[in-house]
Amino acid sequence: MIELHAVREEIFSTAADAAVFFYAEEQKMEYPGALGAKLKEALRKKQFCGKSEEVFICDGLAAVERVFVVGLGKAAAITLDSLRLAMAVAIRTAKRFHCETVVVKLPEINVSETEVSAALADGVLLAAYEFSGLRKKDETKKYIQDVTFCVTDTSLVRPVLRRASVILEAVWQARDMVNLPANVVNPSYLEKKAQAIAKLNSKITLQTISFAEAKKMGMGGFCGVAQGSDEPAKLLVLEYTGSAKDTIALVGKGVTFDSGGISLKPATNMREMKMDMSGAALVLAVFQILAQLKPKTSVLGIIPAVENLPSGHAYRPGDVLKFLNGRTAEVVSTDAEGRLILADALCLAQDKGAKKIIDFATLTGAVIVALGHTRAGIMSNDQAFANDYLQAALKSGERHWQLPMDEEYFEPLKSDVADSLNNSEDRVAGTIAGGKFLEKFIEKNTSWIHCDIAGTAWMPKAQSYWDKNATGFGIRTVAELLDI
Numbered sequence: 081m082i083e084l085h086a087v088r089e090e091i092f093s094t095a096a097d098a099a100v101f102f103y104a105e106e107q108k109m110e111y112p113g114a115l116g117a118k119l120k121e122a123l124r125k126k127q128f129c130g131k132s133e134e135v136f137i138c139d140g141l142a143a144v145e146r147v148f149v150v151g152l153g154k155a156a157a158i159t160l161d162s163l164r165l166a167m168a169v170a171i172r173t174a175k176r177f178h179c180e181t182v183v184v185k186l187p188e189i190n191v192s193e194t195e196v197s198a199a200l201a202d203g204v205l206l207a208a209y210e211f212s213g214l215r216k217k218d219e220t221k222k223y224i225q226d227v228t229f230c231v232t233d234t235s236l237v238r239p240v241l242r243r244a245s246v247i248l249e250a251v252w253q254a255r256d257m258v259n260l261p262a263n264v265v266n267p268s269y270l271e272k273k274a275q276a277i278a279k280l281n282s283k284i285t286l287q288t289i290s291f292a293e294a295k296k297m298g299m300g301g302f303c304g305v306a307q308g309s310d311e312p313a314k315l316l317v318l319e320y321t322g323s324a325k326d327t328i329a330l331v332g333k334g335v336t337f338d339s340g341g342i343s344l345k346p347a348t349n350m351r352e353m354k355m356d357m358s359g360a361a362l363v364l365a366v367f368q369i370l371a372q373l374k375p376k377t378s379v380l381g382i383i384p385a386v387e388n389l390p391s392g393h394a395y396r397p398g399d400v401l402k403f404l405n406g407r408t409a410e411v412v413s414t415d416a417e418g419r420l421i422l423a424d425a426l427c428l429a430q431d432k433g434a435k436k437i438i439d440f441a442t443l444t445g446a447v448i449v450a451l452g453h454t455r456a457g458i459m460s461n462d463q464a465f466a467n468d469y470l471q472a473a474l475k476s477g478e479r480h481w482q483l484p485m486d487e488e489y490f491e492p493l494k495s496d497v498a499d500s501l502n503n504s505e506d507r508v509a510g511t512i513a514g515g516k517f518l519e520k521f522i523e524k525n526t527s528w529i530h531c532d533i534a535g536t537a538w539m540p541k542a543q544s545y546w547d548k549n550a551t552g553f554g555i556r557t558v559a560e561l562l563d564i
């Protein structure tokens with residue numbers, strides 16, 4: 081993990097491989113030494129204008145090797161999220177120049193130093209991540225190790241940097257878990273991670289429900305999906321007891337590999353379905369944060385972890401599965417497996433007394449058709465709860481979009497033999513159909529949000545400050561929501 085520091089020093093007196101400055105389009109500002117003259121020249125020649133994602137690179141000064149001036153776009157349009165992006169661009173540039181140490185001059189804008197520092201820290205840590213877990217170690221490769229912010233009040237900024245470090249370290253852990261292949265990350269691996277997290281803090285407990293126990297309890301959805309694989313399925317139940325009575329339940333889809341089962345997926349890109357446990361990774365990451373930052377709110381975490389494979393003992397289209405609450409579903413496609421394991425997990429969360437539940441799941445390809453890789457889709461039965469969540473998401477910069485939940489969207493899920501189908505044959509409003517299926521498992525007095533992260537948990541190519549592959553999307557929003 082990278083170390084973040086805050087100092088009260090002048091930027092060029094701090095030894096570093098690179099110094100980062102920011103520049104908004106048409107900004108009038110003094111830059112120290114030769115930098116001012118060089119920047120003016122570049123602006124005059126229009127080699128650099130200060131547009132978002134633009135970088136001007138020049139020689140350093142005193143203790144600093146080189147300087148990156150990063151564009152902020154139009155001054156009036158600067159947001160915390162554009163600061164995250166600008167900082168991420170600086171870090172990508174620092175990586176290109178094999179820098180190990182970076183110093184940062186905060187932009188002079190009309191936002192508090194702590195807020196700016198928090199956004200820049202996010203930007204650093206979102207962009208500095210590299211997945212190298214499965215390669216032979218390259219001893220010659222240099223990694224960014226230290227990033228130092230030059231600020232006026234270090235005592236205010238330091239706690240902000242610590243919070244960001246803890247949260248983003250958990251984001252890195254989640255990304256690692258999602259990027260690792262399914263022959264490493266199976267349900268037992270997720271259980272081991274949960275055990276390690278439970279060991280961090282005595283306020284966290286872990287209970288693992290095995291396949292046999294789940295079967296006895298009546299979790300036919302979870303067991304139906306799990307039975308096709310020889311990997312033992314695990315239903316992980318984590319509990320964090322904070323000082324407040326308030327409890328929120330977080331449920332994360334943990335399909336460690338989704339082949340589609342008997343309704344087999346096409347071969348192209350099937351390997352990416354190792355990411356189908358991104359919801360589980362999010363819940364584990366949140367518990368890692370809880371262990372360290374110990375907020376007031378109590379949290380229940382439920383992770384149904386299974387592998388969805390075709391085999392001689394796999395479940396089939398046409399099968400009817402019975403869930404923990406007695407409802408039944410007729411399987412149309414064994415590839416709509418996420419909702420089947422989540423249904424049992426939602427029942428369990430309510431049996432354990434949860435009145436507020438959020439589930440995170442890479443549930444539908446349709447959410448990518450609707451919202452691309454830019455926004456996650458949320459659906460809810462309680463607008464006030466959804467608003468709280470969306471407000472937290474605005475702070476984190478993780479973008480969401482709420483989808484409607486009219487009862488008509490359930491029509492295509494009506495079955496001749498069971499309480500519902502697991503999906504409709506037609507491909508109409510696929511994401512909402514997933515939401516409507518799950519909503520039937522929520523009791524009247526329970527507030528619930530379903531967050532479909534199929535598009536945002538995984539980037540097929542880099543976009544904004546998200547690099548290619550696993551993103552760790554959602555973790556920072558939950559941290560905001562829990563007031564961490």
Ligand code: BES
Binds near residue numbers: 443534
């Ligand atoms: N895990 C997939 C959804 C998915 C698709 C995640 C693309 C990430 C990227 C899910 O289990 C699935 O297969 N959904 C089906 C649902 C359909 C059968 C109703 C889908 O999206 O095609």
Ligand code: ZN
Binds near residue numbers: 338414415417418
């Ligand atoms: Zn599937």
Ligand code: ZN
Binds near residue numbers: 335415417418442
């Ligand atoms: Zn899936």
